[in-house]
Amino acid sequence: MLELRNLQVLYDRAIEAVRDVSLSVPDGAMVALLGSNGAGKSTILKAISGVLSQEDGEIVAGSVQFEGESLAGASASDIVRRGIIQVPEGRALFAPLTVEENLLMGGFTRTRAQTRDGIERIYSLFSRVKERRHQIAGYLSGGEQQMVAIGRALMSDPKVLMLDEPSLGLAPQIIDDIFTAVVELNRSSGVTVLLVEQNAQLALEITSQGFIIENGRIVLDGPSDKLRANADVQEFYLGISKGERKSMRDVKHYKRRKRWLS
Template sequence: MPTTIPIPRPSAAPQPTAAPDSLLEFRNIRVVYDNAIEAVRDVSIAVPEGGIVALLGSNGAGKSTLLKAMSGILYTEEGVIESGSIRFRGEDVHHLAPDELVRRGIVQVPEGRRVFASLTIEENLQMGGYTRSNAAARERRDKVFALFPRLHERRDQIAGYMSGGEQQMLAIGRALMTDPKLLALDEPSLGLAPLIIDRIYEVIVRLRDELKMTVLLVEQNAQRALDIADYGYILETGRVVLDGTARKLAANEDVQEFYLGVSSSGRKSLRDVKHYKRRKRWLS
């Protein structure tokens, strides 16, 4: 498991407050698994409409838990929201079933892609558009093919025989078939080659700029995420420890050192990071 490097919370820093135009808000959320394990503690996050918000943090920081809470699937892992709320377009939605959340416009692409391996690309997309009329589904499919020409070229191919990058494209395309208002992507770059990651991230930017879609991007690859995000939050051990515009976070020395891998003295080794972690200022 990757080493968890805590980022110090700025002194007297208030919890982030939602902007008036926020599409999605997590308000003081606390999530507990199996009545014993606290995964997220008092987290408040605002996702403005039409922007890309990045959730950054090491493995186990609570990023995926927030997405599961948002998507209504915590129950599959014995997780519950013990306090706080999730609001979408000003309404509490944390009590809604997953299918109702999809109909409201909240759609998640989970980590690991999870396509229907025995179905073709075309059939996977049809499954994604089951809540739409036939005409609307065809229109959405054409938009997906325009975003991912490779899927169009191989639309009759069995999904299980596709490369990891192609499966990630298909997973995103299948989510887009629902015509989401908010698209949540959980580790979209995980395990992919750099050229494929470039393509995936180009599409994410197009979703914001051309389709005016709101994107919540969960990543461990902080550099990639901050390159395209408008705003970002850094989570450690279930808490927000730092937030700001993507430019502000990218310029922060601690973020550069522990998430971007560089500092004023150059790139740091894992040994340096572990030594730095033990310094007194990280113990607060």
């Protein structure tokens, strides 16, 4: 189990990005972390991955625990070896390298045999990646790059896969293909998934539990089906009010009336 306990994160020793966040991700589960831009979602993933220092961020209180052990002081590479992998927002591929070279970079902790098996696994999961394995990654479409980024993460055979805005900027059909593959991966291999996503409808459809974060704090959590049925979630995240979809202009005023923050 991946667990955060009363986590507090500061940037530049002054800007509080995450405050007193506690959440748990059970083994084999798919869990959604939802919230608006700047709410603290990506910061939480970076805290788990051990990469906060790259942006002058640090955990100043609380803890991140995995399989009963604290990750305090662990390097990013050590966290990868323990089985936690993040696919960052924007994909961050090695653009000048080929698709297959990018995949090989993801398997740096594995043996040659494990790397070979991992590549075949990715190719069976994403046929488009196999078709473009010799192409330069920087020339791929956004959706293809996202598939390669997920594939690169899977090369290390993770126990926990953290996805940061995987649907951002992608066409609906590509989004469906990617999320279908992630769900199949979870069901067939038991990979735990922590999904950060602004498409709340999609995220709550494929996960079993969700957490909603605002201004660095968890403000609501529960089973995904109950969150979808929650009137506030429908209005403020799904754009639905009394069965009718509201305009974006109306939805943007939700901060004035959030009942769960009162």
